[in-house]
Amino acid sequence: MDLFLPISSLIGIWFLVVTIPGPNFVAVTQYSISESRVEGFFIALGVSTGAGIWATASLLGLGVLFVHWPLLYDIIRLVGGLYLMFIGLKIIRAAFYFSLSSFTANQLPVSKYAAFRRGLLTSFSNPKTAAFFGSLFVATIPPQAPVWVFVITIALIVCVSITWYSLVAFFFSIEKVQSVYHRSKRFLDCITGSILLFLGARLAFSKS
Numbered sequence: 001m002d003l004f005l006p007i008s009s010l011i012g013i014w015f016l017v018v019t020i021p022g023p024n025f026v027a028v029t030q031y032s033i034s035e036s037r038v039e040g041f042f043i044a045l046g047v048s049t050g051a052g053i054w055a056t057a058s059l060l061g062l063g064v065l066f067v068h069w070p071l072l073y074d075i076i077r078l079v080g081g082l083y084l085m086f087i088g089l090k091i092i093r094a095a096f097y098f099s100l101s102s103f104t105a106n107q108l109p110v111s112k113y114a115a116f117r118r119g120l121l122t123s124f125s126n127p128k129t130a131a132f133f134g135s136l137f138v139a140t141i142p143p144q145a146p147v148w149v150f151v152i153t154i155a156l157i158v159c160v161s162i163t164w165y166s167l168v169a170f171f172f173s174i175e176k177v178q179s180v181y182h183r184s185k186r187f188l189d190c191i192t193g194s195i196l197l198f199l200g201a202r203l204a205f206s207k208s
Contacts, residue, residue, distance in 0.1 A: 003149050010140040011156050018164050023199050027122045028165045030192050032172035033181045039115040040169030046119020048161035055154045058133035080125030081204020088196030095189035
């Protein structure tokens with residue numbers, strides 16, 4: 001059985017999807033530009049781990065469970081949306097309550113674990129990811145494919161995510177990019193927080 005084409009098709013589709021800006025992209029960007037490259041890489045690792053877990057869960061039947069028990073899906077969707085809204089509000093609040101000098105002088109460094117956890121929770125906030133992976137696997141991978149095909153596919157999904165978000169973290173942690181951010185920190189943080197508020201509200205209160 002030639003499985004190279006279906007695997008490469010799935011990974012190609014996932015790469016196109018992962019490059020579309022969404023909550024994960026916003027989270028990686030915010031940490032990288034306001035903290036450091038290391039924190040950006042760890043939040044990239046967190047969102048990528050979350051993608052791998054969602055993909056694994058879809059293979060184990062979580063998407064089917066969502067179909068037969070929509071209340072579970074709605075609960076996860078609501079909690080995830082509220083979490084994104086909470087993070088957005090925190091970013092906006094920090095923009096107004098901390099001046100640039102006090103923010104840079106007094107803020108404690110963000111731990112690698114905290115960055116990873118933020119990325120993981122951001123990825124977990126969207127249960128639509130599990131449904132997406134379920135559809136993607138059905139459309140690209142033959143049902144009679146051996147287990148190792150799915151293991152390799154999930155590993156590639158995580159690798160693609162880590163590669164893309166690490167590039168995002170690298171770019172937004174460049175000194176010149178960070179200097180632009182610090183000159184317009186309040187405005188940019190309000191934009192970032194508003195985007196997360198919008199994405200969270202859409203996730204929590206839209207059933208589409």
